Amino acid sequence: MRGFMSFSRFFRLQATLIAILIGGSFAAKTAKIHYAVGEVFLYRNSEKQVIKSSEPTPGLKKAKNVKEGDNIETLLESEAIIALPDGGSFSIQENTFVAITKLSFENGENNFETVVKKGSMKFDVQKQANNKSKIKFKTGNSTAAIRGTDGFVGVSNSCSIASLATGSLDFTPEENQNVTAITAGQTIVYCKKGLLVLDLATSGNSLLFNALDTLLSNTSLSLDALKKAILEKDKELSTRINDKKSKVKCSVVALPDTVYSPKQTIKATCTKGTFVRIFDQPIRSNGSEISFNVDWEPAEIGPKKFPLTCFFDGDNTTTFQCGLATTYYAQNSNGSTSKAPLTITSGTPLEVCDPAMATVEGTFDTTDQKASLTVSLGKYTSANLIPLSANGIFTHSIPVSDKNGNWEERNIYVNYTSSNGKHKETIPLKVTKSCKTVNLLPPKITLSTNKCKATLSLGQSKGDKSIYTFSVDNVIQKESYFEGDNKFTENLTQGVHLYTFQVEDLAGNKDKISKTLECFPPIKNAKIRFDNGDKEPSKIPPPPGNQTIPRTLSFSVTGLPQNDPIYIKQIVITQPGKQNILLRGTDLQSNHIDQQLDLPYGTIIKITVTLKSGEILETSKPYKVP
Numbered sequence: 001m002r003g004f005m006s007f008s009r010f011f012r013l014q015a016t017l018i019a020i021l022i023g024g025s026f027a028a029k030t031a032k033i034h035y036a037v038g039e040v041f042l043y044r045n046s047e048k049q050v051i052k053s054s055e056p057t058p059g060l061k062k063a064k065n066v067k068e069g070d071n072i073e074t075l076l077e078s079e080a081i082i083a084l085p086d087g088g089s090f091s092i093q094e095n096t097f098v099a100i101t102k103l104s105f106e107n108g109e110n111n112f113e114t115v116v117k118k119g120s121m122k123f124d125v126q127k128q129a130n131n132k133s134k135i136k137f138k139t140g141n142s143t144a145a146i147r148g149t150d151g152f153v154g155v156s157n158s159c160s161i162a163s164l165a166t167g168s169l170d171f172t173p174e175e176n177q178n179v180t181a182i183t184a185g186q187t188i189v190y191c192k193k194g195l196l197v198l199d200l201a202t203s204g205n206s207l208l209f210n211a212l213d214t215l216l217s218n219t220s221l222s223l224d225a226l227k228k229a230i231l232e233k234d235k236e237l238s239t240r241i242n243d244k245k246s247k248v249k250c251s252v253v254a255l256p257d258t259v260y261s262p263k264q265t266i267k268a269t270c271t272k273g274t275f276v277r278i279f280d281q282p283i284r285s286n287g288s289e290i291s292f293n294v295d296w297e298p299a300e301i302g303p304k305k306f307p308l309t310c311f312f313d314g315d316n317t318t319t320f321q322c323g324l325a326t327t328y329y330a331q332n333s334n335g336s337t338s339k340a341p342l343t344i345t346s347g348t349p350l351e352v353c354d355p356a357m358a359t360v361e362g363t364f365d366t367t368d369q370k371a372s373l374t375v376s377l378g379k380y381t382s383a384n385l386i387p388l389s390a391n392g393i394f395t396h397s398i399p400v401s402d403k404n405g406n407w408e409e410r411n412i413y414v415n416y417t418s419s420n421g422k423h424k425e426t427i428p429l430k431v432t433k434s435c436k437t438v439n440l441l442p443p444k445i446t447l448s449t450n451k452c453k454a455t456l457s458l459g460q461s462k463g464d465k466s467i468y469t470f471s472v473d474n475v476i477q478k479e480s481y482f483e484g485d486n487k488f489t490e491n492l493t494q495g496v497h498l499y500t501f502q503v504e505d506l507a508g509n510k511d512k513i514s515k516t517l518e519c520f521p522p523i524k525n526a527k528i529r530f531d532n533g534d535k536e537p538s539k540i541p542p543p544p545g546n547q548t549i550p551r552t553l554s555f556s557v558t559g560l561p562q563n564d565p566i567y568i569k570q571i572v573i574t575q576p577g578k579q580n581i582l583l584r585g586t587d588l589q590s591n592h593i594d595q596q597l598d599l600p601y602g603t604i605i606k607i608t609v610t611l612k613s614g615e616i617l618e619t620s621k622p623y624k625v626p
Contacts, residue, residue: 165204
């Protein structure tokens with residue numbers, strides 16, 4: 001799947017899209033299709049309706065209401081946007097078929113449920129002010145429930161996928177009803193072979209679904225192999241997105257911290273040639289200020305967020321968030337107004353990389369002089385920030401790193417307490433663990449050996465991911481991915497070899513052990529064999545006055561692999577009344593030994609061979625005279 005249409009086709013359809021977008025308005029008491037491109041069809045009561053067609057057939061003339069029981073289909077290089085009354089939206093991606101099974105929006109209570117039968121849906125949902133609101137996606141074998149978040153869900157080759165850029169999601173497989181919660185930056189892939197929960201830099205980006213769709217087409221991949229392939233693809237896509245992102249600069253004019261009208265205009269100035277959109281309404285920037293009109297149902301009180309999505313001329317498949325406008329809508333349904341007690345103005349999620357600081361900004365109600373405002377991250381809670389904040393505007397920064405022990409936190413919490421009660425804001429935190437400013441502690445690998453087994457321990461990797469490489473004689477034998485600290489073993493190869501054990505974390509920090517190790521497994525058939533038999537009588541009498549006779553003791557240690565003397569630790573030749581002869585294995589050139597002896601008449605020579613595997617071979621040979 002390609003995510004978005006090719007640029008040439010996209011450009012040709014711009015004139016048509018302008019007519020389709022009804023004044024940029026998204027206000028509705030029900031969900032509506034406000035945007036469609038390519039081939040989009042709606043099925044209602046067994047009737048197929050053309051919502052948009054690239055053919056001359058008339059397409060969408062005005063925003064189309066979506067009803068419970070409707071089915072929507074998009075074909076190749078097609079897309080449809082469903083706008084919600086609260087200012088949120090759903091995007092039905094190309095080659096997708098969805099069924100709307102529940103749909104109601106009454107008095108701020110939103111209930112929306114779809115079944116994604118094929119393809120994927122992106123979503124950008126406002127924070128739900130009413131706890132009774134329920135937004136769910138079903139993908140054949142699972143259900144994903146969301147509240148105030150953005151990302152995508154999809155189905156590919158009987159596997160369910162849920163991925164988040166921000167917010168939180170509860171994922172429930174139908175077969176066991178075990179709920180798995182994920183937060184910003186996480187992706188779930190659930191197949192019959194198992195469930196994966198992965199921290200991915202590209203979570204929530206439609207480019208990731210396209211990559212997963214391709215990977216899942218290879219049904220022969222094991223769960224571990226699939227995980228490895230996804231992590232590698234995420235790294236590749238992240239580099240691609242960051243390269244594009246580094247070339248774009250967007251300055252967004254901040255909305256007031258509190259607004260009293262459900263109709264707002266968002267203004268931004270972006271790099272020339274960049275395509276920018278809110279709710280997938282693309283505008284090509286010429287370097288000057290551009291505007292987007294957004295609105296919502298007047299009864300939908302609460303925080304609002306409107307992300308700006310960018311892509312380049314000629315590469316509209318690589319999209320990324322390039323700005324964010326936030327505000328708090330305080331217009332009540334009866335027409336009265338109230339000031340938001342606490343509004344967060346910093347973007348979400350809070351991205352931490354360089355500098356390694358989580359900085360939260362916002363405004364608060366200054367009418368209560370005894371109010372308290374604190375920011376919490378993990379075990380840390382700030383002092384009351386109100387005395388340090390002028391004009392009801394606050395900012396607070398917290399260092400984040402593995403060394404500080406808080407880089408695994410998912411959220412920052414802002415608590416405001418006044419005489420009117422308590423108010424709490426949860427801000428998703430996205431820590432980029434590949435940044436060296438955040439990932440300060442290098443992984444640490446230690447080694448111990450016992451015979452032919454190496455035991456390794458990986459430390460200083462809590463919350464981190466590492467690539468482990470195992471090499472023998474400078475040839476890579478395998479690569480593995482580890483999450484957190486681990487303990488594992490490697491079998492050594494027979495003989496003497498140079499082993500290299502290396503780990504590298506997400507930030508490129510490395511640790512390595514290179515060591516020559518020996519492995520000598522038991523040798524069952526090794527024995528000592530004399531060249532001239534087990535006995536050697538002497539037929540020559542000794543010279544007058546001499547009680548010894550010279551002899552060459554010749555023998556071999558047989559049964560060694562390839563007859564290699566490296567398996568011999570030492571040989572001891574024992575002669576009665578004389579000092580033992582010690583032959584070290586490191587000095588032997590062959591498994592055959594010729595040793596000159598000056599033997600007393602009638603003596604017995606004992607030979608003891610100790611192998612490096614621990615076996616001891618013993619034999620003796622008598623020398624006799626007639």
